[in-house]
Amino acid sequence: MKKDTEVNMMHGAGGEVMGELLVTLTAFKHNNAGGIGLESLDDGSTFEIGGKTIVLTTDSHVVKPIFFPGGDIGRVAVSGTINDLSVMGARPVALTCAMVIEEGFPIADLEKIVASMDEALGEAGAAIITGDTKVVEKGSLDGIVINTAGVGVVDEDSYLIRDKALAPGDKIIVSGTLGDHGLAIVAHREGFDLGDQLKSDVAPLYTMIAGAVRAAPKGAVHAMKDPTRGGFAACINEMARKAGVKVVVDQESVPIRESVASAGGLLGIDPLQVANEGKCVMGIAAEAADAVLAALRSHPLGKNAAVIGEVVEGSGVVMRTRIGGERFIEPPMGDPVPRVC
């Protein structure tokens, strides 16, 4: 395959193609501060201060439109960073907020975005303590870019959780329905009116995840990740590949909303390949799965949590279909919905 010389949309789509660009973008010699570094390509990285493990993460947001059913760019920007910290077992402490704004952007929209970010911070018990603002000439940017970075700490009663440590025998749990965010965005863009049927799941998951982690013995959550760009398909393939294991998913158990499934069918988009912004995927020691599932379900954001499969020896991710067949859940080239977060 010819090496690309220019960046294309798939390079930002969270799938296999993005991995190629990341080789270039992560070619830092100074890539590690004494903990988990850039080379791990995990949801965040770590370093130690005063005997504590600190987790650091960042995401920029370019979602279009900026207000959509179920949320807005501000809620995504805070939730995304909270969730990358939370899936690593950390408690979000402090976030940054950096905005690049196009000349002419309505200040009333900024007020709405700030209020929405503030609400999400409150739900997670975190704060934005520093920021930055740049303005560029009209036409130089399509609206606004919001970046948040976040610092979290791994508390005594929690532990550092990676995305790479699935082990044969583990149960795979998802914390709720899949595909909501991506399909809500694309349906909204296409002008479908589905009322309250199809809306983004965007939410900060810290309290839900913290409860689930503490519901089982320390270490029982072997691996965790948030299925954002590229959806569940990209996420579970990455987890399986990093661990050198095979994952078998039971189609019957995968929670997908009726509205999401039908919109996906209509639009030719697989709900498993589009971004979620309020879900996590966990690999749990089998004996702890019931306790973790119960804890998730006791939280408003986790009431549709389900055990959807298990880890076995081998490689790849397969789905046992309703009619008893098996097919691969392929690692997608990228998320079929651009500008989704």
Added chain:
Amino acid sequence: MKKDTEVNMMHGAGGEVMGELLVTLTAFKHNNAGGIGLESLDDGSTFEIGGKTIVLTTDSHVVKPIFFPGGDIGRVAVSGTINDLSVMGARPVALTCAMVIEEGFPIADLEKIVASMDEALGEAGAAIITGDTKVVEKGSLDGIVINTAGVGVVDEDSYLIRDKALAPGDKIIVSGTLGDHGLAIVAHREGFDLGDQLKSDVAPLYTMIAGAVRAAPKGAVHAMKDPTRGGFAACINEMARKAGVKVVVDQESVPIRESVASAGGLLGIDPLQVANEGKCVMGIAAEAADAVLAALRSHPLGKNAAVIGEVVEGSGVVMRTRIGGERFIEPPMGDPVPRVC
């Protein structure tokens, strides 16, 4: 004055007008993590972990063009964050790197930018440990936006330094010539060929600042800030206003390169109002000024450091001119050079 309803270029120019927009953008209730919070509008904010003071900061970068005499967007992105940590007395530990890239951007340019960032990291002893990449459609962004956030720790032999604690009697020191970055950018854009005469000062200042801080007794550096957007004029006015003091600057002592002064004259731009990306402004207890100055001058990045004035009771910033007069150094409405960092 009528309240603006739309964002304009001055809102991002680091001066008085930007302050108005910041009222909206910093209206978070969740704005503090138990240390210095958003309300302080300092170079960074703080929180405590394991008995250590942690400093957090962020900046997005939209400088145009992305390669310019003396540096590039990558070097600015790393140096800016290193410097905001350093002026607070912290040692930079870990940075994030989030890129938003326009479809069609040359991958060879990304390679150059990453190499440049890596070099700047090496100069400061820091690392980029996590990042993010988004791609937007051609025409939705003018090239690339790079955000870095940084985490630093205040070491035992250093101390937290604010931008607000100038005290009457303090000496004002600048670490080198003023106006280099802003005038290099604008002259380059205007197509002036000044060879090596006019180039950006962009550099990570950690080692220089760390040496200067340790050259005097603990606490002798009363206040410090990096004079970025809005230049020295915005910086010193903010420092004076926050402390409720007056600053008297001696024009004769202010280091400005010949080439910067003449380009400024030609373009009608005051070198004191444009961004520096490799300088700091310090307020030092008088008895410690010599030691700090000597330490700065012993570092390659500080060889033009100078005592340029002092702090007295009162308010505002005045300049004693060469001919014995006095004029105000006004807080600029904004930086006269757009897209400077």
